[in-house]
Amino acid sequence: MTTAPGAPRRAVTLADVARLAGVSVATASKSLNGRQQVRAETRERVLSAAEQLQFSPNVLARHLLSGRSGTIGLVTHDLEGRFSIPTLMGAEDAAGTGKTSVLLCDARGDALREQYHVQALLGRRVDGLMIVGARPDPRPSLGTLPVPVVYAYAPSQDPADMSVVSDNVLGGRLVAEHLLACGRRRIAVVTGDPSYGAAHDRAAGVRAALDDAGVTPLGEDRYGAWTEEWGRTAAALVLDQHPDVDAIACGSDHIARGVLDTLREAGRRVPEDVAVTGHDNWETLALSARPPLTSVDMHLEEVGRRAAALLFDAIEGRGRSGTEVVPCRLVPRGSTGPRAT
Structure with a gap:
């Protein structure tokens, strides 16, 4: 197909591809759309012809034809x-x-x-x-x-x-297994809004892993809000009731940030004295925490x-x-x- 110098180039059609490949228009269409009814060598010939002619099918037309x-x-x-x-x-x-x-x-x-x-x-x-x-x-x-x-x-x-x-339950289990591997045995759970199933699932995952290891968590799971303020409040409660705590598993990164604040103010070193984990792996919070926060990526x-x-x-x-x-x-x-x- 040739075009006179200076004349606008005619758009390549499916018929042009079929003609160059020596097949019918229907076969060319099936080949370009990956249909199984076409022999491999025929499909290769059609694809080669389409590439040679720089054929670009009309996307809208293709969708309309397919419904x-x-x-x-x-x-x-x-x-x-x-x-x-x-x-x-x-x-x-x-x-x-x-x-x-x-x-x-x-x-x-x-x-x-x-x-x-x-x-x-x-x-x-x-x-x-x-x-x-x-x-x-x-x-x-x-x-x-x-x-x-x-x-x-x-x-x-x-x-x-x-x-x-x-998998929120798996997230809680991974946290507990990691804390146990770090030698932690006095582990508290602080999570978020009790109306969220995810808050219960994450806590359940922690408890399941601790139970498998024969470790009893410190007191009941503590539910509150998905906020740093609740994390600060909950950490103060944990320290008051269980001053020998050596890890706090948090239901979110926001909560964990609040827990870190309270531990710092109480003179507890993280992670030397108390390890802290979050959930969500929201890097804006996790990477800017002091120290950077171990967290669960969903x-x-x-x-x-x-x-x-x-x-x-x-x-x-x-x-x-x-x-x-x-x-x-x-x-x-x-x-x-x-x-x-």
Whole structure:
């Protein structure tokens, strides 16, 4: 195909690719879309012809022919939060590998606003929806919709839905196992809002690991708020009731920061006298703590990637139900270590 000097270059079409490869337009289309009905050598010939002609298929036309829009909708309840943003980043990473556009909406924790955004996204003919909660507790299902839905971070209450969450119980267990490995045996648990299932799950993970090791935690688990103020108050209570404490496992990095403040004011060295752990691995807090805070990373970007992968599978007709749990990991830093002798 030649073009006169100075004349505008005609766009290469699928028919041009088919002609150069010596196949039909239908075969060229199947080859470029990865269909299994085409022989390997034929597909290679078509791909070579497309590369030679610098053929770029019309994305919109391809989506229209497939009956899809090439977009997914993401509805979050915590757009400015440190938990939803990593989840959304992971989802967008996964979407980008498939050249899928993402439409993002913020429901701000409002069920009515969520319904509005869902209907608006359906009106835009999205191929699927991902719903990211503001807290990791089960939430009401959106019910039956015309497109697949995956719930991330906050699972659906309906076991027939698809959900992806982080393993909060494992996070607590990893903390306790680490503290035990550091030689700690007088371990207190300070966690957050008791209305959060995650607060109980993290504490349960700590207690399970201690029980396996034959170690009794110091008193009852202490529940309060996800704040530094509660961490300071709780640490003072622990020191008053158990002055021989040698480790405090905290349900969040905010709480742990408050615990560190009180220990410092009480003249307790961290980690020599008392080891401290957090949960969330929010680096803004963990790295600026004195000393840097050992914390549990919930792998939220992986939660987002897995949720997006499940959504793409469902769009292709390979949907599944149930909740997938993503393991978390412990990130050791200066707030833990062997007890001073």
